[in-house]
Amino acid sequence: MTKAIMIQGAGSNVGKSLVVAGLARAFTRQGLRVAPFKPQNMSNNAAVTIDGGEIGRAQALQARAAGRDPIVDMNPVLLKPERERGAQVIVQGKRTGTLKARDYAKHKPHLMAAVLDSFKRLSEECDLVIVEGAGSPAEINLRAGDIANMGFAEAAGVPVVLVGDIDRGGVIAQIVGTHAVLPVSDRDRIRAFAINKFRGDPSLFDDGLTEIETRTGWPSLGVIPWFDEAWRLPAEDIMDIRSHAGDGFKVAVPKLRRIANFDDLDPLNADPSVDVQIVQSGQPLPGDADLVLIPGSKSTISDLADFRAQGWDIDLVAHVRRGGHVLGICGGYQMLGKTIADPDGIEGFPQTVDGLGLLDVTTVMTPEKHLSLNQVRYLPTGDVLTGYEIHVGRTEGPDTNAAWLDVRGARQGAQSADGRVQGCYLHGLFAADNFRASYLSGLGHKGQSYQFEAGVDAALDALAAHLERHMDLRQLLSLANPVAH
CATH class of the missing domain: 3.40.50.880 (Class I glutamine amidotransferase (GATase) domain)
Incomplete structure (x- = not known):
């Protein structure tokens, strides 16, 4: 029976995409058939799929981590910003038009059917679907009609793991604050949390974990140290491509x-x-x-x-x-x-x-x-x-x-x-x-030639091993719910 788990973030750019990629590779190495899924992505860095559509580049990398070809069902709604207040809307790989932000907010409920259709179809051919959220569920002003975070989790019956970013500071407030603002029904969908991008000795944050667990009632899946090899993986955001000195x-x-x-x-x-x-x-x-x-x-x-x-x-x-x-x-x-x-x-x-x-x-x-x-x-x-x-x-x-x-x-x-x-x-x-x-x-x-594709796969293996060392993957897998067909 196919199971699913959703990785949401306590903010944007907390590392959800890489966590999902690492989990996809880790569980694939355990012999599971894994598929990534992101209901809604916003990115102008798209990948062409084998079934003739386009999806977010991060989902293509996650598919690679799982040893699968990217298909449109892995990212059924893709928004590609064209101007300050408007974006091209891609649904199941095909352009449907361009909408202003306010008009898209009204249109979102109609897209849930396509999202659930893709999720159901994808789940029929694997053992585990790892879902990535977008932004943060704490943006409760966007909750009505939501298809990217708790709206999807509710509609599909998928439990959530919340990830916070300690590198930017204030991670206790990120996690506890999310708990505080969410309605009880959404709060109950979160089954655990994890801390990402820690620099130094993770044991130094033991007291912080205790505070979060006490204030939220959510168990910790671990503190994930900064992953030094992330630069070797394809970037979804231009901000993740840093100028660097070569030879x-x-x-x-x-x-x-x-x-x-x-x-x-x-x-x-x-x-x-x-x-x-x-x-x-x-x-x-x-x-x-x-x-x-x-x-x-x-x-x-x-x-x-x-x-x-x-x-x-x-x-x-x-x-x-x-x-x-x-x-x-x-x-x-x-x-x-x-x-x-x-x-x-x-x-x-x-x-x-x-x-x-x-x-x-x-x-x-x-x-x-x-x-x-x-x-x-x-x-x-x-x-x-x-x-x-x-x-x-x-x-x-x-x-x-x-x-x-x-x-x-x-x-x-x-x-x-x-x-x-x-x-x-x-x-x-x-x-x-x-x-x-x-x-x-x-x-x-x-200069000497660099083996890029081999470097990407080596980095995905290293990322999977990194998560295996620092996250409780057995507990995470136990939290996944069966997908209703």
Whole structure:
């Protein structure tokens, strides 16, 4: 009989996603068939699934931890912010429209049916479903119509484990405060708690655990020390990708306001021979960069306007003049062209804007979203790898005649006459060790190749072992409830 348990957080970014990934790997290693599930996620860092949809990148990592292919039922509702007060709504992998926050709040109750449908279908093919909440159940102003935390737990009959983050301070108040504000029915759904991100000797928090247990009546599942290898795992939030010093080959990445599908940065960030610098608003693009990588964007035209407002367009031209290289991926590729036309107002209102003009191509935004998993051949070396596309828009022009990728027999990508500026729609290329080594070598990189995919699996194993040492997984599993079919 399938069982389920839900991991909720006493706040945002307490480490729920990694805890779920670690638990998925740990219980999978015990021989259970495990599936991750997140009713509602908000992220512009999405993964393309084998069944042709898209889900949050964190759920794709959790699926990998469980030894499963990612499918849309693992994250039935995905919100992708497009502007300050609106987000694209993805339901069971497909775009259904764009809603303002207030309108979405009214729409949420109608989405519960899709959430429960996906949860039921997923639970029919595994032994254990590990559910991840979103934000915190203490946001009781959002309780009415909730599908992400206690609303789902109530509807599906799933018990909850609450996780607090001691690294940010005030973890006793996080846990006890959550207990205090929740209505009794929701409070009773929480069966235990755990403390995450502890630095130092966990036994020093024994008195703190006693206080929490006394004030809430919830038992502790353990104090989880800071996991040092988390940087080796793909990040869902750009804030989790930190600039770091490598061995001298510098990649500068302007942090776009609506940056999307930035998993292209994960392999570079993990590679010890690459110096990744995330360029924040108000900072110039570094003059000593070997490569400027312009990542994907959920709102290409508005991010292009912001790119210019930061003065990065001037920095980029100077970078190319000095002999530097530029790579634009997806939205970044569109920005590098001569114009971007949006005749149907996909990104707001109908308009045509000038691009950065570094590639002789033009882009037309189209209503249809392109989603695909592809086998790709890197034409300069013949290296074969996999990548994915997730975008709206069609890009054409003379510089596409210098395509540098082959996707299922069709040429893709563009590059300038001198080869210093390149663009493509393919994400995920740098995860392939051979491609990454070949591509960076062509730009003058002389470092040793890093085995990225092997590093991810090693980190997931280490994370599972970490939780096995510091959490009472037997007690956690005993708290899981059978799923009603």
